[in-house]
Amino acid sequence: MGIVWVAIIIGSLVLSFKKPFHFLFSNKYFKLLFLGVCLIFVIIEGVIVFQGIGFNTVNNCDYLIVFGARVRGETPSLTLKYCLDVAYDYLSKNPDTQAILSGGQGEGENISEAEAMKRYLVKKGISVDRLMLENQSRDTVENLKYSFRMIDISEKDLQWIITICF
Template sequence: MQLSSWLRLLFALVGSVLFIDGAVLIAFKKIHIGTVLPLLLGLFFCVYAFFYYHIERFFFYHFRLHSIWRFGWLCFWIWLISLGYFFNYLAENNSETQTTPPVRAIIVLGSGVENGQPSATLAKRLDRAAPVALAQSNAKLVLTGGIDFGETQSEAEVMSSYLQQKHHIPASQILLEDKSTSTELNLQNSQPLLQAQHINIQQPIAIVTSDFHTLRAAAIARKQGYRHISMLGATTPLATRYNAWLREYFAYASGWLLDEY
């Protein structure tokens, strides 16, 4: 694989951006494949651009390894194309519904807690759910999420405090599901809470999540028996948007392998 000087420079620039992006987000405790992978890819691109001639010389004298090296690049470009298609799919299918039909319950899916406060992504979800909950005061508001690493309160408890303090949602309207650690468990563990309130999962229910996550969450919900769902997508903060989309790419794949939908 031949690289001109400008292409080497491009690799170095892209690598630097990816590395800094991953490093900054990881420093803020956002540690997942959507941040770790850019960090590693960025480091690889920078090293490859800087030591290009040494690397190519090594593979010139090791033919079998060179074949593996070229095959690895082929796999990378195929993966990158598939990632591009996935990003385009998310961009075209994000839920932008602004009105919500009458529902019996509103389920808000968790998305991380930072220092006892909702993450920026989770705050967007809560801000998306609050007007609906206030407009439909008879609908139960189910807040989902267990205890994150390094935290002392569950996501559900933090979400409840946020909604009561910022949006003045009455505690009597809120139900806490504070054990789950995934979308599948968010929805599964919410069912007994709904049943205790005489709410059937085949009745109209709104599910609030991030815009990029509505498709997968809807598929998981339908697999579990939810029938009349309204998906409400909250905008994802730009600073973490594409890292979240990258994470969702692998989440889609794992969900398919685990038969979640």
């Protein structure tokens, strides 16, 4: 997405000058190229959006990994609350699933993200026995790495899964 923003900024700067703007857009091949790039962009973005909409949840998983997000003091951020509400809904519908709450303690956080998530879910009624805390990770790769170690997935499988996730 960063490349798109850089292209927009450079394009805006180039097009802000009257002479290049008229030169480029007076050329019919440039117009076709510009429209083609815009069309490809819209198609790719549409595929990304509609894949997210058509996502089906798998029920009765053994484990659900919930990634941490910002905690303010001891309170989960709004983003983290949304994630935890989705996790709560899933855990409520799938009573045999255990949750791995993954997130370390960052700057400005009085407790780890994992601890904040545990407190939030327990307060909503999820049994503490179903919650496993991973509180060492600092980024998404470490979230996956440490969480998978908790459920005893081999390093070979771990690398494969991380490649698929990213």
